[in-house]
Amino acid sequence: MKCLKFLLRKEIIQFRRNKFLPRLIFAFPILIMLIAPIVANMEVRGVNVAFVDCDHSAISRRVLSHLNASKHFMVKQVTADYLLAYGLLEAGRVDVIVSIPEGFEKSIMGGIVPKIKVDANAINATKGMLGSQYIMMTIASALSEVAAENGLSMSADSDPASVRYFYNETLDYRFYMIPAFIIILIQLVCCFIPALNLVLEKEKGTIEQINVTPVSRLEFTLSKLIPYWIIGLVVLTEGILTVGLVYGLWPVGSTGAIYLAAILFTFAMSGFAVTIANGSDTMQQSIFVLFFFVMIFMLMSGMLTPLGSMPRWAQWITVVFPPRYFIAILRAVYLKGTTVLELGVDYLALAGFAVVFCMVAALTYCKQE
Amino acid sequence: MDNVIEVRNLTKRFGSFTAVDAISFEVPKGEIFGFLGANGAGKTTAIRMLCGLSFPTEGSGTVAGFDIMTQGEQIKRHIGYMSQRFSLYGDLTVFENMQLFGGIYGMSEKQIAARAAELLEKVQFSGHRNDLVGSLPLGWKQKLAFLVATVHNPEIVFLDEPTGGVDPITRRQFWTMIREAASSGTTIFVTTHYMDEAGYCNRVSIMMDGRIKALDTPSVLMKEYKAESMNEVFVKLCR
Numbered sequence: 001m002k003c004l005k006f007l008l009r010k011e012i013i014q015f016r017r018n019k020f021l022p023r024l025i026f027a028f029p030i031l032i033m034l035i036a037p038i039v040a041n042m043e044v045r046g047v048n049v050a051f052v053d054c055d056h057s058a059i060s061r062r063v064l065s066h067l068n069a070s071k072h073f074m075v076k077q078v079t080a081d082y083l084l085a086y087g088l089l090e091a092g093r094v095d096v097i098v099s100i101p102e103g104f105e106k107s108i109m110g111g112i113v114p115k116i117k118v119d120a121n122a123i124n125a126t127k128g129m130l131g132s133q134y135i136m137m138t139i140a141s142a143l144s145e146v147a148a149e150n151g152l153s154m155s156a157d158s159d160p161a162s163v164r165y166f167y168n169e170t171l172d173y174r175f176y177m178i179p180a181f182i183i184i185l186i187q188l189v190c191c192f193i194p195a196l197n198l199v200l201e202k203e204k205g206t207i208e209q210i211n212v213t214p215v216s217r218l219e220f221t222l223s224k225l226i227p228y229w230i231i232g233l234v235v236l237t238e239g240i241l242t243v244g245l246v247y248g249l250w251p252v253g254s255t256g257a258i259y260l261a262a263i264l265f266t267f268a269m270s271g272f273a274v275t276i277a278n279g280s281d282t283m284q285q286s287i288f289v290l291f292f293f294v295m296i297f298m299l300m301s302g303m304l305t306p307l308g309s310m311p312r313w314a315q316w317i318t319v320v321f322p323p324r325y326f327i328a329i330l331r332a333v334y335l336k337g338t339t340v341l342e343l344g345v346d347y348l349a350l351a352g353f354a355v356v357f358c359m360v361a362a363l364t365y366c367k368q369e
Numbered sequence: 370m371d372n373v374i375e376v377r378n379l380t381k382r383f384g385s386f387t388a389v390d391a392i393s394f395e396v397p398k399g400e401i402f403g404f405l406g407a408n409g410a411g412k413t414t415a416i417r418m419l420c421g422l423s424f425p426t427e428g429s430g431t432v433a434g435f436d437i438m439t440q441g442e443q444i445k446r447h448i449g450y451m452s453q454r455f456s457l458y459g460d461l462t463v464f465e466n467m468q469l470f471g472g473i474y475g476m477s478e479k480q481i482a483a484r485a486a487e488l489l490e491k492v493q494f495s496g497h498r499n500d501l502v503g504s505l506p507l508g509w510k511q512k513l514a515f516l517v518a519t520v521h522n523p524e525i526v527f528l529d530e531p532t533g534g535v536d537p538i539t540r541r542q543f544w545t546m547i548r549e550a551a552s553s554g555t556t557i558f559v560t561t562h563y564m565d566e567a568g569y570c571n572r573v574s575i576m577m578d579g580r581i582k583a584l585d586t587p588s589v590l591m592k593e594y595k596a597e598s599m600n601e602v603f604v605k606l607c608r
Contacts, residue, residue, distance in 0.1 A: 002472070003472060003473045003475075006468065007469070007473070009468075010461065013461060014458070204456070206456050206458055208422065209450070209452060209457065211422055212421070212445060212448070213445055213473045214442055214443075214446045214474070215473050367442075369422065
């Protein structure tokens with residue numbers, strides 16, 4: 001392992017002398033964490049509503065005023081004609097139709113909440129679903145007020161449902177996505193940079209001068225991995241600080257638990273990337289293959305969409321994807337404060353991947369053709 | 370005299386193409402052995418097998434006493450290698466390159482510093498110790514590649530077309546460096562397609578289409594082929 005010191009020194013000098021990489025490593029995480037959580041947001045805003053009021057009562061106007069007051073809705077049309085509202089929905093000018101039936105106020109005063117019809121355009125499924133849910137909550141809140149003011153008690157089956165959202169009380173989509181962005185950042189840095197570094201040596205021919213020396217495959221591979229493990233942790237720190245300072249989201253759980261998982265994840269992903277680089281002759285080849293896997297990891301590891309929404313067979317495939325375990329750990333520790341012991345299986349899986357991929361990276365590095 | 374390189378029927382095939390076709394030769398310790406041939410004759414493929422960079426398809430042999438089929442990594446401890454393509458790190462300085470390769474061969478920081486100072490002094494390049502290698506002219510890059518290949522005092526140095534693309538004065542200086550290294554007991558195995566460089570070698574082999582067509586001292590070969598120069602020997606062999 002005496003050679004490793006010299007190889008690592010060489011990697012560090014080369015990194016420092018590179019005009020682009022240090023700046024990229026410093027600026028990239030901050031920029032991504034400043035922009036991505038704001039733009040990649042599925043929070044439903046500006047749901048256009050057509051309000052069909054067939055009751056023309058004080059209570060229906062109360063419901064309308066609640067909808068108008070909400071930051072989520074823009075009431076585009078108030079009418080008594082359902083067909084007119086439906087035409088607007090079909091033309092895409094409104095997203096949701098709220099229909100207040102005739103005799104609505106009378107029923108409420110009698111202690112019964114009649115059914116309110118909500119029709120949503122579900123082409124944008126999230127907007128349709130969340131929009132109609134928000135509307136139900138707004139109407140429920142308006143009706144509770146009316147009931148309280150008039151001393152009415154609603155019948156048990158018509159009480160508005162009581163919903164409480166744990167861990168992300170404001171249903172802020174950013175909180176769900178921020179751990180995913182942190183993982184995407186680490187994944188990009190720890191996959192692409194070491195792989196490209198290695199393939200660049202092949203393209204320049206410098207690797208031949210190394211291959212003709214007695215340096216061991218493990219030492220050379222470690223010299224390509226260790227700097228990027230450190231850089232991965234720097235990126236994580238930048239991400240955590242930016243998210244905390246800008247969005248006020250600090251990890252609920254232990255920071256140590258996050259770093260432990262991040263160390264295992266960077267080992268696994270950089271080992272995986274170097275394995276691919278070992279099998280590639282050109283940068284183009286390695287980038288294409290890496291991009292293929294990184295895309296699959298991003299789409300199938302539960303970063304952007306929940307694992308539970310995937311078909312069963314696809315869920316089984318994800319068992320061999322390291323990011324699947326890291327995202328589970330990061331979300332649980334960040335948002336719920338879960339401990340390492342409680343997430344033992346995920347940590348063990350990541351540790352297993354780290355050992356296997358680093359070993360495979362060393363074994364697939366070929367000094368003799 | 371002990372042979373430091375011995376090969377028998379060394380062959381390398383890439384699919385149906387035979388790059389090196391059953392070559393056999395020995396190189397005694399301290400000799401400058403010229404491995405001559407036209408471009409594409411198989412010189413680089415042969416040298417890569419001897420250095421442990423490529424597995425032979427067939428044949429047997431030893432380099433520095435180690436089997437080329439099974440002991441490639443042991444061979445690498447006893448040789449220095451200068452690639453046909455410049456392969457030092459352009460973004461490291463002259464000294465940093467020497468330090469890296471000296472360190473890989475197990476030299477201590479102190480030993481490296483002393484050896485680097487000695488080598489750079491010898492070629493009057495001490496003032497450029499901290500220059501980035503990428504910024505050096507080609508002739509100097511080649512000289513530096515030779516110094517790096519010999520930084521750990523190897524038993525054998527393999528030089529693959531070391532004078533390719535350099536001017537005649539630098540070529541002459543380069544051969545002076547090679548002869549100095551040989552005079553201290555290092556065996557030099559050098560490939561080239563410049564036939565005039567054969568005169569610097571103790572013995573030469575001439576390779577064509579993967580086979581060794583002639584092998585002896587330059588004077589014996591010139592006599593045998595009734596030629597005035599090695600160029601003429603080469604031309605006659607080509608016919």
